[in-house]
Amino acid sequence: xxxxYLDNNxxxxxxxxxxxxMMPYFSEMYGNASSIYDLAxxxxxxxxESREIIADFLGAKDLKEIxxxxxxxxSANMAIKGTLEVNKNKKHIITTKIxxxxxLNLYKDLEKKGYRVSWINVDSNGDLNIGQLLxxxxxxxxxxxxxxxxxxxxxxxPVDKISEAVKMRNPETKVFVDAVQAAGKIPINxxxxxxxxxxxxxxxxxxxxxxxxxxxKTGTMISPLIVGGHQERGKRAGTENVPYIVGMATAAxxxxxxxxxxxxxxxxxxxxxxxxxxxxxKNSVLxxxxxxxxxxxxxxxxxxIEGELILLHMNDLGICASSGSACTSxxxxxxxxxxxxxxPFTSLHGSIRFSLSRYTTEQEIDYTLEKLPAIIDxxxxxxxxQKELNxxxx
Amino acid sequence: MWEYSDKVKEHYKxxxxxxxxxxxxxxxxxxxxxxGDKLKIYLKIDNGIITxxxxxxxxxxxAVASSSILTEMIIGKSVEEARKITNKDIADELDxxxxxxxxxxxxxxxxxxxxxxxxxxxxxxxxxxxxxxKVICNCFGVTESEIVKAIKEKGAxxxxxxxxxxxxxxxxxxxxxxxxxxxxxxxxxxxxxNPVQFILKINKVLETNVAHELGKDSGGIELVNVDGxxxxxxxxxxxxxxxxxxxxxxxxxxxxxxxxxxxxxNVIEVK
Numbered sequence: 001x002x003x004x005y006l007d008n009n010x011x012x013x014x015x016x017x018x019x020x021x022m023m024p025y026f027s028e029m030y031g032n033a034s035s036i037y038d039l040a041x042x043x044x045x046x047x048x049e050s051r052e053i054i055a056d057f058l059g060a061k062d063l064k065e066i067x068x069x070x071x072x073x074x075s076a077n078m079a080i081k082g083t084l085e086v087n088k089n090k091k092h093i094i095t096t097k098i099x100x101x102x103x104l105n106l107y108k109d110l111e112k113k114g115y116r117v118s119w120i121n122v123d124s125n126g127d128l129n130i131g132q133l134l135x136x137x138x139x140x141x142x143x144x145x146x147x148x149x150x151x152x153x154x155x156x157x158p159v160d161k162i163s164e165a166v167k168m169r170n171p172e173t174k175v176f177v178d179a180v181q182a183a184g185k186i187p188i189n190x191x192x193x194x195x196x197x198x199x200x201x202x203x204x205x206x207x208x209x210x211x212x213x214x215x216x217k218t219g220t221m222i223s224p225l226i227v228g229g230h231q232e233r234g235k236r237a238g239t240e241n242v243p244y245i246v247g248m249a250t251a252a253x254x255x256x257x258x259x260x261x262x263x264x265x266x267x268x269x270x271x272x273x274x275x276x277x278x279x280x281x282k283n284s285v286l287x288x289x290x291x292x293x294x295x296x297x298x299x300x301x302x303x304x305i306e307g308e309l310i311l312l313h314m315n316d317l318g319i320c321a322s323s324g325s326a327c328t329s330x331x332x333x334x335x336x337x338x339x340x341x342x343x344p345f346t347s348l349h350g351s352i353r354f355s356l357s358r359y360t361t362e363q364e365i366d367y368t369l370e371k372l373p374a375i376i377d378x379x380x381x382x383x384x385x386q387k388e389l390n391x392x393x394x
Numbered sequence: 395m396w397e398y399s400d401k402v403k404e405h406y407k408x409x410x411x412x413x414x415x416x417x418x419x420x421x422x423x424x425x426x427x428x429x430g431d432k433l434k435i436y437l438k439i440d441n442g443i444i445t446x447x448x449x450x451x452x453x454x455x456x457a458v459a460s461s462s463i464l465t466e467m468i469i470g471k472s473v474e475e476a477r478k479i480t481n482k483d484i485a486d487e488l489d490x491x492x493x494x495x496x497x498x499x500x501x502x503x504x505x506x507x508x509x510x511x512x513x514x515x516x517x518x519x520x521x522x523x524x525x526x527x528k529v530i531c532n533c534f535g536v537t538e539s540e541i542v543k544a545i546k547e548k549g550a551x552x553x554x555x556x557x558x559x560x561x562x563x564x565x566x567x568x569x570x571x572x573x574x575x576x577x578x579x580x581x582x583x584x585x586x587x588n589p590v591q592f593i594l595k596i597n598k599v600l601e602t603n604v605a606h607e608l609g610k611d612s613g614g615i616e617l618v619n620v621d622g623x624x625x626x627x628x629x630x631x632x633x634x635x636x637x638x639x640x641x642x643x644x645x646x647x648x649x650x651x652x653x654x655x656x657x658x659x660n661v662i663e664v665k
Contacts, residue, residue, distance in 0.1 A: 306430060308454035312406060333567065334430060349430035349452075382412050382458060384434040384450035385427070 154297025301347025422509025
C-alpha cells in the first residue's frame with residue numbers, strides 16, 4: 001500500500017543513521033553517565049559530545065547553555081515557569097495568539113493565577129504585529145515569548161530582531177523562543193542575538209519522540225522544573241537519557257548537513273505541491289501568504305467542504321496530512337491560528353496542512369497532485385453549498 | 395483521536411442517496427457553515443409514505459455517515475414512523491459514534507424534523523413542549539436542570555468540569571455560551587481576598603468555629619501569624635499541654651480553615 005507522509009510538522013520518521021547511533025547505548029554502553037567506572041565514561045562522553053553538537057546546531061557559545069529535556073513542551077514549561085519563579089516581582093507577559101498549545105495553555109493558566117498577559121495578533125498573511133508587541137513592553141514585563149516558526153502555517157517570525165528591540169525597551173525582560181518548528185528547517189543561531197532561552201524537540205527533525213533541549217544563555221537565571229539530582233548542572237534532575245540524547249545529536253548533525261537540501265529541493269517540492277493544488281482545484285485558497293515561511297509547510301483551505309472528511313479520504317489513498325493543529329484535532333474547535341489570521345468560515349473548516357521532509361520524493365508529490373482533485377471533486381458534490389460552489393467553478 | 399465503526403467508514407466512503415430532489419415535497423436543514431456542519435435533506439412523499447430521500451452535507455466523516463444512513467432508514471417509512479426516529483436511533487444504526495461526534499446524529503435528526511415540519515406546514519416554530527426543563531446541549535441531550543445539578547451538587551466550576559460530568563458542551567459547542575451563563579449564575583465564586591481580609595477571615599473562623607469547640611474542654615487558641623497560606627497558631631489552656639494537640643490542629647483546625655477560608659491553608663503550631 002502506498003504511504004505518502006506529508007505530516008512532518010506533527011512528527012517525523014527517525015532517520016536510519018539516528019537509530020543506528022542510538023543502539024549501542026541500549027545494549028553495550030548502558031552505564032549511568034554519572035557513575036565512576038569505564039562503562040559510564042563512554043556514556044558520559046557521548047552526552048558531552050552530543051551537547052557539543054546541539055550547541056553548534058543552535059549557535060550556543062558555551063556547552064553549559066544546553067540543557068537536555070524530554071520534549072518541546074518540557075523545554076517551554078521550564079523556560080517560562082523557571083523565569084517567572086526567579087522574577088517574582090514582575091507580573092506581565094507578552095506572547096502571540098498563534099503559539100503552540102503547549103505554550104498557549106500555560107499562559108492561559110498563568111493568566112488565571114494573576115499574571116497579565118498581552119496577546120499579540122497576526123495579520124491575514126500570518127505576519128506578527130511587531131509594533132504592537134514592542135509597545136506592550138513595560139517595567140513589569142517579565143517575559144516575551146514568541147515562536148520562531150508556526151506549526152500550522154510555517155510562517156517565520158523575526159525573533160532575533162524582536163529580542164533586540166525588546167531589550168532596548170527593558171533590558172531585564174527575558175525572551176523565550178519556541179523553535180520547535182524551526183529546528184532543522186531553517187538555520188538557528190542564537191550567538192549574536194538577545195534571545196535568552198530557546199526550546200527544540202528532537203522528533204520534529206528525525207530524532208525519536210521523548211527528547212528535547214533548552215538553550216539558556218549564560219547569565220540567565222531560571223529555577224528548575226524537575227528537582228532532584230545534580231544532572232544538567234542542577235537545572236534538570238533525572239538520569240541522562242543517553243541513547244536519546246545521542247539520537248537527537250545525530251539528528252541535529254544530519255539536519256545541519258541537509259539544511260541546504262531543505263532550503264532548495266524540499267522548498268521546490270513544497271512549491272510544486274502548493275502551485276499544483278491551487279491551479280488544479282478551483283475552490284482551494286492559500287491560507288498564509290507571508291513571504292517568510294519555512295520551506296516544508298503549506299496550509300491550504302478548501303472552500304465549502306470539511307477538513308476531516310478530506311483527511312479520511314486522503315488516508316484511504318495512503319496520504320497523511322492534518323487539519324488544524326494535531327493537538328487540537330481531538331476537539332471540534334477550528335484552528336486558533338487560522339482564526340487569529342481571520343481566515344473566513346468558508347475555508348476555515350476545510351483547511352489542510354501539508355508538511356514535507358527531506359525524505360519526501362517528487363513521486364509522492366506527483367501522486368498527491370494526481371489523487372487530490374478527485375477527492376475534492378467528490379466532496380464538492382456532497383456539499384449543500386452548491387450555489388456558492390457553482391459561482392467558484394463557473 | 396476517535397475511531398469510527400466500520401459502518402461509519404462504509405457510509406462516508408460511499409455515501410448513499412447524495413444529491414437533491416427536484417420538486418421535493420419537503421426540504422429540511424440543520425447546522426451552519428460557521429459551526430463546521432451543515433445538512434440539507436430532500437424528501438419525496440406519496441400518500442404519507444417517504445418514497446425517496448436525498449441529502450447534501452458539509453461536515454466530517456460521521457456527519458456524512460449519519461446523513462447517508464438516515465436516508466436509508468426513512469425511505470419506505472410513513473411520515474409518522476419517520477417522526478419517531480431519534481438521534482440515538484441514527485447513532486445505533488451506525489454501530490455507535492464517538493462521544494465527540496454525537497452531535498452529527500443530532501444534526502441528522504434536526505434536519506429530518508425540519509423537513510417533516512415543512513411537509514406538515516408547521517414551519518412556523520411552535521413553542522417548546524417542555525418549558526420547565528429545556529435542553530441546553532442538543533448533542534448529548536443535557537437539560538438545564540442537569541447542568542445546574544452538576545454545578546450545585548457536584549461542584550462544577552468550569553466548562554471543562556461540566557464536560558467531564560455530563561458531556562454538555564463537548565460536542566458542537568454551540569451551547570457553550572448558555573452553559574457559561576448557568577455557571578455565572580450558580581457556580582460558587584472564588585473571590586480573591588486581599589491579605590488583610592484573608593487574615594480577618596481566618597481570625598473569625600478561629601474565634602467562632604474553633605475557639606468555641608476547644609472551649610468545651612477548657613482549651614483555647616490564638617492566631618500568631620499568617621505567612622502566605624501558612625497559619626501559625628498557639629494553643630492555650632488545657633490544649634497547650636494536650637498530647638493530641640497535633641491531631642487537633644490537623645484534623646480540626648486546619649479542616650475548618652480549609653473549608654471556610656481557603657483549601658491551601660496549612661496550620662503550624664507555635665509553642
